[in-house]
Amino acid sequence: xxxxxxxxxxxxxxxxxxxxxxxxxxxxxxxxxxxxxxxxxxxxxxxxxxxxxxxxxxxxxxxxxxxxxxxxxxxxxxxxxxxxxxxxxxxxxxxxxxxxxxxxxxxxxxxxxxxxxxxxxxxxxxxxxxxxxxxxxxxxx
Numbered sequence: 001x002x003x004x005x006x007x008x009x010x011x012x013x014x015x016x017x018x019x020x021x022x023x024x025x026x027x028x029x030x031x032x033x034x035x036x037x038x039x040x041x042x043x044x045x046x047x048x049x050x051x052x053x054x055x056x057x058x059x060x061x062x063x064x065x066x067x068x069x070x071x072x073x074x075x076x077x078x079x080x081x082x083x084x085x086x087x088x089x090x091x092x093x094x095x096x097x098x099x100x101x102x103x104x105x106x107x108x109x110x111x112x113x114x115x116x117x118x119x120x121x122x123x124x125x126x127x128x129x130x131x132x133x134x135x136x137x138x139x140x141x
Contacts (some may be wrong), residue, residue: 010038017119019049027052036120044120050075054137057105060129064120067120068096068115074109079104083130088113101129106137 012034023030028048035045036058060080076089080103081096096102 005040007042008038010034012066021051022046023048023141025058026056033114035116039074039120041120043116043118044122045114045116047073047112047114050107052110053109053140054106056133057137058103059126060101060103061124061126062094062099062101063122063124065098066118067098067106068122070094070096071114071116073112076107077108077111077113078106080129080132080133080134083132085135100128103134105134108138109140118123 010033012032017032017034018029018126019029021029023046027050029049029051031049033045033047035043070088070093072088072090072092072094074090076087079086079088082101086094
């Protein structure tokens with residue numbers, strides 16, 4: 001690999017990082033998994049979990065990224081991917097193709113997922129979505 005930076009080894013234990021706000025969405029908390037630094041910004045991997053009940057969700061948007069993978073580890077979330085509704089449950093894996101318009105509008109209080117995106121500094125663009133009705137979120141108990 002002449003001229004290119006080599007990907008580093010990393011091993012992150014739960015006690016190594018903490019849940020933090022200040023990420024893309026205020027209603028989620030994020031836990032860094034060390035991949036951004038190890039890949040010199042080529043890929044980011046973090047855990048995302050619900051921080052408060054859904055009110056309006058994410059709104060329609062898409063990401064400027066080469067790839068995005070979500071692995072639901074706990075709970076569930078309801079998404080609109082273009083004009084179709086999907087319930088993503090623990091164990092499910094979603095690959096969002098580049099530029100795919102979507103809207104996360106509901107999730108359980110225990111929702112947690114791992115998100116892997118490349119590049120690490122991917123963009124998010126708010127946009128108009130399809131003319132579909134977004135269902136109301138489920139109240140938390």
